Amino acid sequence: MTRVVVADDQALVRTGFRMILDETGDIAVVGEAGDGLDALAVVARTAPDVVLMDVRMPGIDGIEATRRLRSAAGPGRPPHVIILTTFDLDEYVYAGLRAGAAGFLLKDTLAADLVGAIRAVASGQNVAAPTVTRRLIRHFVDGSPTVRNEAAAAALTARERDVLLLVAQGMSNLEIAHRLVVTEGTVKTHVSRLLAKLGLRDRIHAVIYAHQNGLV
Template identity: 80%
Template sequence: MIRVVIADDQSLVRTGFHMILDETGDIAVAGEAADGLAALTVIARTEPDVVLMDVRMPGIDGIEATRRLRATAAADDPPHVIILTTFDLDEYVYDGLRAGAAGFLLKDTLAADLVSAVRTVAAGQNVAAPTVTGRLIRHFVGTAPRAPDTTALAVLTVRERDVLALIAQGMSNREIADALLLAEGTVKTHVSRILAKLQLRDRIHAVIFAHQHGIA
């Protein structure tokens, strides 16, 4: 069972998300909070797997709450945070990424996409709305095509390069496994080794790295 905490200052939003997640059968809402400080208290008490964190909340906002959560619980496997916002603004995306968020979704996302995002993040992967991913790449990389940087990729095996290229295309582990005719567990192992060898924090950084080095 995936345990989730919902942090949002609007009670109707919390109620809506709660109802959507409760209908899944494999996701349970462990707690709710109306501001960032309360969210940290609820998270410490309930130890969820995933937190749905609104950006704009009274007192401590979602970005600062995420930053504090990652800083204080880093050694204890802190929950994965999905930043939720009504406003599709770059500053929220970049600040959330730096704070350690594992995903970014707009509040008007479809119910099925919200559920999928929770499951994906709980499995240790990252998620982002398509508009967010595209802007991240343009912001950190630019739009000019680049030739493959073989020096930077020398630490990877041929298979790991194949996997990295598919990560950069936004594929999930299951999709990569299907494309390369591998077991999903094997793909997870490749992804872990890629992140470790390239000293990358997560899949979002792997996407950026791939585009920076011309293999996407």
């Protein structure tokens, strides 16, 4: 069971998310918060796997709350954070990623996509709305010189390179598994190894790397 905390200053939004997630059977909303400070307290009390974090909230905003959650020392692993907002603004995207968010979705995201994103993030993947991914690529690739790292790329096995190309196309681990006719666990292993070999933090950076190095 994936444990989720919903942090949003609008009670109606929190209720809507809870109704969607309670229908899944494998995701449980274990707490709600109406502002950033409350979110920190609820997370400390409930130890969720994932936090759905609004950006604009009273007190400290969702970006600062994310930074504090992801940098907090203590027993156990800090929760993954998916930032949810009505405002599709670059400043939120970049600030959220720097704060350690594992995903960035808009509040008009379809219910099925929201559920899928929570499951993906809980399993260690990163997610982003398609419009966000496209802008990240433009920001980090089109506006910067091409970065080549042939030595690191040469260390990849043929299968790891295949997986990298599919990750760069925006496929999930399950989709890659179906494409390559392997198990999802095998894909996760390949992703972990290629990230380590290339010195990349997460899947989003793998997408950027693939574009910067002319692989896609």
